[in-house]
Amino acid sequence: MSQLEDMQLFVSVLEQGSFTAAAEVLGLSKQFVSRRVAALEARLGVRLLNRSTRKLSATALGQSYFERARRILQDVAETDMLVSEQGASPRGALRLAAPMSFGTLHLSELLPAFMQRYPEVNIELDLSDRTVDLLGEGYDMAIRIGELADSSLIARQLAPLHxxxxxxxxxxxxxxxxxxxxxxxxxxxxxxxxxxxxxxxxxxxxxxxxxxxxxxxxxxxxxxxxxxxxxxxxxxxxxxxxxxxxxxxxxxxxxxxxxxxxAGKVYAVYPQHRQSSLLVQFLIDYLREALTSQG
Missing domain, CATH: 3.40.190.290 (D-Maltodextrin-Binding Protein; domain 2)
Known part of the structure; x- marks a missing residue:
């Protein structure tokens, strides 16, 4: 397997929480996944995982490698998407967070219509009134209402708030x-x-x-x-x-x-590494146009 594929295996193991769960998601055997992660550790010369009979966790170096590897894999996926689509139409998966009331009153209609328009788009929506950690929790974009806290996130206005x-x-x-x-x-x-x-x-x-x-x-x-x-x-x-x-x-x-x-505003916020995502930009433009037309 290539270096990028081993990186994907390692990221999947931590995201899924075990070799067994990662193997099921990837359609591989548990033994194969475990062997490839061990080979990755041997090549790097460091231990990435703490293994026990009860749970699997990342070492300090493993957590750092996981975060950087996940960003690299996202960049690779976005690069492939941008080239294959040639700017014509978005595709891929997007993990979105939004406030509960805003989601039930607006996104319940708008997101299905967006997905019907772009049938190669998958969306995972998390409705919660807490402020999620986009980077730490792996969200691609969030909708936030009112004043924004200072952060490294990029914000784009979707609609005024009265x-x-x-x-x-x-x-x-x-x-x-x-x-x-x-x-x-x-x-x-x-x-x-x-x-x-x-x-x-x-x-x-x-x-x-x-x-x-x-x-x-x-x-x-x-x-x-x-x-x-x-x-x-x-x-x-x-x-x-x-x-x-x-x-x-x-x-x-x-x-x-x-x-x-x-006078507040409704914003879309997203991490800097998602700025080149065609899917994020299409969804923001779609929501801004739809919310503006609703008044």
Whole structure:
């Protein structure tokens, strides 16, 4: 086997967690895979794996070799793809992470349509409201909402993000409508996120005002917060892509309309080594066009 093939075997063993699992994925025998990895260690003159009857793990040198080898294999695959496609159409596999609410409300329709357009594309989608480690966890791209932390990742804007403060008509009829952000402290406010204390940010006449709130109901999923607001539990601040339909139907109404709220953005972020990926660029362009047309 070639040096590149031995590298692929080693990467597969660590990704799958065992020689047996890697052999099954690759369609080879366990003995063959084990023998080739041992030959790789002999050629390099180092031990790459810690072997025991219970588990398999990488040595410090093995982990370093694994990370570099995986990047090399990705670059080789992308190079083959770019040449074979000649810029015409994407193909291959992409591992994508996105926030739960955004994924269920938008990607549930957009990704199947993208895959129908490009039948040689495979997508693995992970919906989670946590911030995944793209490099450490092996993601090709993630969708992120709001302010981005400083990092080495490349970010491209997909769509603007509009926030509203809203509640059900029944809640407002019972408790009254807040006239200023300060009035929120006297209301039941439902918080979207993980922190026990959340700040809602408003502007008016060029002045900024942040209101720190401690709510009885805090959820890390926007759709559940929206449903609680519709049920009359209190006020909430959410993006319009989550509450737009409820506002249009009258189940929720906006308040504090004289005050501006943070103008955020929806981004696609990806590692620098994926910048040349035709598949990543096609998907970003597709999502940006689709989300823009949705308003």
């Amino acid at each position: 926030m509203v403060t809203c509640a059900s008509p029944a809640y407002l009829a019972m408790h009254g409508e807040p006239q200023t952000p300060d009035d929120l402290r006297a209301h039941e406010c439902m918080l979207y996120g993980h922190s026990k204390s959340v700040e809602w940010h408003y502007w008016r006449d060029g002045r900024s005002q942040r209101i720190a709130l401690h709510g009885r109901y805090r959820v890390n999923n926007g759709e559940l917060v929206r449903d609680a607001a519709i049920a009359g539990l209190g006020l909430t601040m959410l993006p319009t892509f989550i509450v737009g339909d409820a506002l249009a139907s009258g189940q929720l109404v906006t308040v504090l309309e004289a005050y501006q709220m943070p």
